[in-house]
Amino acid sequence: MSSTSILPKVADPKASIAEERRAPSFPIRELTYWIDGGERTTRLKERIMLELERDPLWRVSDHPNLTLAETRERAMSKVRRLADLATSRPLEETMLRMSIISVVDPGFWTRFGVHFGLFFGALQGQATPSQLAYWMDKGAMSMQGITGCFGMTELGHGSNVAGLETTATFDEAADEFVVHSPTLTATKWWIGGAAHTASHCAVYAQLVVKGKCYGTKTFVVQLRDTSTFQLMPGVNIGDLGKKMGRDQIDNGWIRFTHVRIPRSHMLMKHTKVTRSGEVVEPALAQLAYGALIQGRVSMVSDSANVAKRALTIATRYASVRRQFSDGTPGAPETKLLDYPIHQHRLLPLMAQTFAMIFTAREVNANYQRLMGVLSELGSDAKGAAVDEAIKDLKETHATSAGLKAFCTWMCLNIIDQCRQSLGGHGYSAYTGLAQAYSDFAVHCTWEGDNTILTLQCGRYLVATALEARKGQPLPANLAYLKAALSKDGSVSTNSCKGSTPEHVSSLDMLKAAWSSVAANAIVNAVRDFEAGRAKGLSKDNAYEHSSASRLHAARMHTYTYLLHRFAAQVEQSPEALRPVLTLLAQLFGAHSAVQHSGEFLQSGFYSGSQIEALKSFVNHACIEVRKDAVPLTDAFGYTDYVINSPLGRYDGDVYEKYFELVTSLNPTKPIPYFDSLIKPLLERTNEIETGPELEIDQE
Amino acid sequence: MSSTSILPKVADPKASIAEERRAPSFPIRELTYWIDGGERTTRLKERIMLELERDPLWRVSDHPNLTLAETRERAMSKVRRLADLATSRPLEETMLRMSIISVVDPGFWTRFGVHFGLFFGALQGQATPSQLAYWMDKGAMSMQGITGCFGMTELGHGSNVAGLETTATFDEAADEFVVHSPTLTATKWWIGGAAHTASHCAVYAQLVVKGKCYGTKTFVVQLRDTSTFQLMPGVNIGDLGKKMGRDQIDNGWIRFTHVRIPRSHMLMKHTKVTRSGEVVEPALAQLAYGALIQGRVSMVSDSANVAKRALTIATRYASVRRQFSDGTPGAPETKLLDYPIHQHRLLPLMAQTFAMIFTAREVNANYQRLMGVLSELGSDAKGAAVDEAIKDLKETHATSAGLKAFCTWMCLNIIDQCRQSLGGHGYSAYTGLAQAYSDFAVHCTWEGDNTILTLQCGRYLVATALEARKGQPLPANLAYLKAALSKDGSVSTNSCKGSTPEHVSSLDMLKAAWSSVAANAIVNAVRDFEAGRAKGLSKDNAYEHSSASRLHAARMHTYTYLLHRFAAQVEQSPEALRPVLTLLAQLFGAHSAVQHSGEFLQSGFYSGSQIEALKSFVNHACIEVRKDAVPLTDAFGYTDYVINSPLGRYDGDVYEKYFELVTSLNPTKPIPYFDSLIKPLLERTNEIETGPELEIDQE
Missing domain, CATH: 1.20.140.10 (Butyryl-CoA Dehydrogenase, subunit A, domain 3)
Known part of the structure; x- marks a missing residue:
């Protein structure tokens, strides 16, 4: 039946993967170039992967063992390196670096992207030229003086931007907007960077001028004093804590209580509000x-x-x-x-x-x-x-x-x-x-x-x-509808x-x-x-x-x-x-x-x-x-560093390297609760209290 | 266009859910009884849910904020409570309690189940009556003296039990088995409870007698001294650390190096090895x-x-x-x-x-x-x-x-x-x-x-x-095949x-x-x-x-x-x-x-x-x-405690309770790395070293 005189033979994993590479039907390197869009891009990617791999800041193999606090601090320690590279290196290289980071370290990608993609992106897309120049001058692009976050979603409102409750009411006398969260559900929620990182926020709020609501527009609101990070008056912020993933980014909630900002902090590339409270809406809102x-x-x-x-x-x-x-x-x-x-x-x-x-x-x-x-x-x-x-x-x-x-x-x-x-x-x-x-x-x-x-x-x-x-x-992409539509809406019987x-x-x-x-x-x-x-x-x-x-x-x-x-x-x-x-x-x-x-x-x-x-x-x-x-x-074309899994190694040496990784990250230590919990469990005697024998039961 | 004079109205969530309960088409309570299999079971479940909810050991709402070490210690602190209940209360109640725990606290369910379900289950299913009595006497059921784990899978072998590499070789002279891991891939892997909890292990190993292999059988091997938890000679154990989930259970790896156990530690309900090394295989292996x-x-x-x-x-x-x-x-x-x-x-x-x-x-x-x-x-x-x-x-x-x-x-x-x-x-x-x-x-x-x-x-x-x-x-469950098979294997044209x-x-x-x-x-x-x-x-x-x-x-x-x-x-x-x-x-x-x-x-x-x-x-x-x-x-019929989500509350009060939970678990603290990381980032000036002007460039 199950008896046999021979034990199973174990195959060498490195030899197992090597034999897979003996006769590919296509030139591997050429496919890499084709996927990447050319040899130049492939070589640039390889340079970036090597730079990341060798930079001790970018160690990722120990991520699973970091606490939430360590994860966030580790992420913050990399922001400066990347901000410096982003401002000193060509845009193409930065984009490529970010696309690699989005695979290696997606939570950090978000931490960084909230400022550069969302906050600065809002400025680029929605500020007038003079507004953009003003914020650039303040260091909004390079994070020198300003770190930004993006305040769109609210506790009670996600995909429906038109339903947001936060208001920005124009106070004509003061030439200011008053940003306010009228209800609990108006609390800005999921705001990446709000808990720890951001000094400023691009806030989506209902524009209210002279009692009339004009829908959601974007306003720059300072959250924290940049030299002390004390919260600004009327700004109330909390930490959203642990998430399913991407714990590198410090999502927070923000409540505004009658926070005043200059009128010029409304981003006015599209809709404009004049000194006298006239609202000028754009001809082509769709372009936004x-x-x-x-x-x-x-x-x-x-x-x-x-x-x-x-x-x-x-x-x-x-x-x-x-x-x-x-x-x-x-x-x-x-x-x-x-x-x-x-x-x-x-x-x-x-x-x-x-x-x-x-x-x-x-x-x-x-x-x-x-x-x-x-x-x-x-x-x-x-x-x-x-x-x-x-x-x-x-x-x-x-x-x-x-x-x-x-x-x-x-x-x-x-x-x-x-x-x-x-x-x-x-x-x-x-x-x-x-x-x-x-x-x-x-x-x-x-x-x-x-x-x-x-x-x-x-x-x-x-x-x-x-x-x-x-x-x-x-x-062009819907040309295939033509035949189907030509017959009074009946479907093509093409077969x-x-x-x-x-x-x-x-x-x-x-x-x-x-x-x-x-x-x-x-x-x-x-x-x-x-x-x-x-x-x-x-x-x-x-x-x-x-x-x-x-x-x-x-x-x-x-x-x-x-x-x-x-x-x-x-x-x-x-x-x-x-x-x-x-x-x-x-x-x-x-x-x-x-x-x-x-x-x-x-x-x-x-x-x-x-x-x-x-x-x-x-x-x-x-x-x-x-x-x-x-x-x-x-x-x-991903290096072992980017793959970041002992099971996906190029050389197939999965068992040795998996064992090494697990043992190096989890060194043997004394069992922390042996004396307090395990020993008392093993040594316990279950003496059930039965109580004294009652006189009344003797009768 | 988007301008309107009225801001969106916010509806009361409690009223929103209350209106859902106005006119159910069926008697709710009766369906609960039907699902549970009778009113008695429903009432017992409700009693158990209440007991868990009120027992401070069983707090689960803060689980996301615990570190791996805290998660494991919290789980261990509950083992004794449950072991005592399991041995003092009727089996039906214990089974029901476990089924509720498998929803509320699935990682703990595994921590506990490894001993009671897998280790003790192996004894029940594979030990002879005298073996079972021996281990019961040692406290294997109630965890009084013994905590068990289940050593089946290996680093290189999972679903294919026949392919396991660990050997248990009979030494007739000593009347002992020698348990051994011959290769790295033979390392027992994923063994729940091995890292911290278990004193003994039910080890699956190839039975080798007189040079002949009889397939995998089960052997009880002591891993640790029960009074000190020092590892036994030849036993080498490590911690598998962080997992995708169920971090309450301490999975580990185990290597055996010529570990000797008495012959009687092989579980012999089915296959038996006599004193003289005769292997007696069961008539009906399938029943196992x-x-x-x-x-x-x-x-x-x-x-x-x-x-x-x-x-x-x-x-x-x-x-x-x-x-x-x-x-x-x-x-x-x-x-x-x-x-x-x-x-x-x-x-x-x-x-x-x-x-x-x-x-x-x-x-x-x-x-x-x-x-x-x-x-x-x-x-x-x-x-x-x-x-x-x-x-x-x-x-x-x-x-x-x-x-x-x-x-x-x-x-x-x-x-x-x-x-x-x-x-x-x-x-x-x-x-x-x-x-x-x-x-x-x-x-x-x-x-x-x-x-x-x-x-x-x-x-x-x-x-x-x-x-x-x-x-x-x-x-009976395949009776539907009859029609299809009756026609020379052609498919029924039933329509x-x-x-x-x-x-x-x-x-x-x-x-x-x-x-x-x-x-x-x-x-x-x-x-x-x-x-x-x-x-x-x-x-x-x-x-x-x-x-x-x-x-x-x-x-x-x-x-x-x-x-x-x-x-x-x-x-x-x-x-x-x-x-x-x-x-x-x-x-x-x-x-x-x-x-x-x-x-x-x-x-x-x-x-x-x-x-x-x-x-x-x-x-x-x-x-x-x-x-x-x-x-x-x-x-x-799940209580809010079992649901353990502010969004699934019975009363619909989702926003208030979600906000309370998040803020109470994540109280506002100073940003830990403001001085070390954020301030230097904001205040940095990018002075790029250009180097001295070279004489040779002056020409």
């Missing part, structure tokens, strides 16, 4: 939304970058870890990566990661181009160029909303799937993915809650379809003809399949919206009525968008890379289609047997991609 | 597996219990939290719970939770019955009763494997969806779901990695189908005829639909297995070959099982509860079917338009269940 998109666009890159790390850890470990033998006596156990089920767990996630990498690149480029156009136009421009830009902005706004939501959800799932694939070791704080999950999770909530963003995206899709029906041209795995899974076929299903989903959402209108619902309520199908339309559109961007990048890629990238793009499209097979069957694009053929293709693609799995993680 | 199932079965209940808490928090908060207004001037913002999309987020999870509640109850009862039968039979029994019991055990083993996997995944998803539904506040450590996620996540890995368990379940399904084809009777939402979503129709799809999935897995065999693969490799479809079959079977158990409980429920429970069961079945619509379309059970009708039913059911949403959470 451009800045909102930046955070979302950057989260697509961030999702890709974090997913790259998670997959590197999971894939390399799976090439080293062995479990169960195939029965050959004396043979080593089988590598996890050789199990079909493990390939199915990891390799579709690899394909998703590439989809996000390439989409992030295109979306970033589009965003930069659009911002260039907008900044050239200025906020008072008119004419066709402005109409065009606004249209473009709307589309980018909606697309980035959908991408932000589905890419952050996708990445969060990738982190957790990768963590689970490590088995028990995924539960250790020292293998890197537990904390990655906790740190990343907030991406699904901030900069617009994912569910709300998907609905915004869906609303845009419905509105665009309705306008297209009235003759408006479709934006796949062949039945072989090769035929159903060609990149062109998958693009057509996804376009067809996305068009179908949008048409269904339009139908639900119109059904609501037909019942007499208001436009807003009709949109509510169609929210389930709107969310679905946004999902289908976003997957379609990801596949098309991925495919476009594959077409432009160097020839040597094209086979493996094509396979990954097909795996992304086919696996996602199998996951949503109901949509494809309902739309009639694929039949049941074609779905079976797609599944066969997914099996085949997993087997093929598996051969390149470790080389693909090598191409991501 | 019964004990393995217990952990899995209890995780179905645990999933239900944890999900109840998560949904209570998310649902109550959604009835209080308001966001965006419907445009009516001066009206309060809309409750989250009134948004269709929020209903779609939470209420299908509510239905899943009820499915788990009722399934857990049936599975527990079946398990208890089976264990009773097995213990009556004894390990040397023979005949038809034994065959029957083994068959029953196999089925329970497979079913519980699938249930453990899909229920723990379901619950983990419920926790995270509920957390995300809280918006930013879900990211606070004080709102209860971030930690719940981290604590619960390990359930997907321990007691059998979920993916491996699903494959085991799938293998059983395939094997059973193959046997049924040869004429073996089908177990739904009507098209109205009522027709497609009746409970009987949904049960038939899921049975049909599960049968289909199993037949597909059989087909893939047989295709592998036809290609000449070994049985094991053919199973590998079919692992994707096997996993899928296990998922479909488990959902079907959940729906059938849920429906069976609904049928038996009191009349007053039946309408709401029926609706929830339908929502579970219909929503799950929509999520997997591809399967239903491919099997031909539902057509595309019937799937649309199912979606309509889901919309309708969400609207209906929404009316009872808060009363349903009330029926779960």
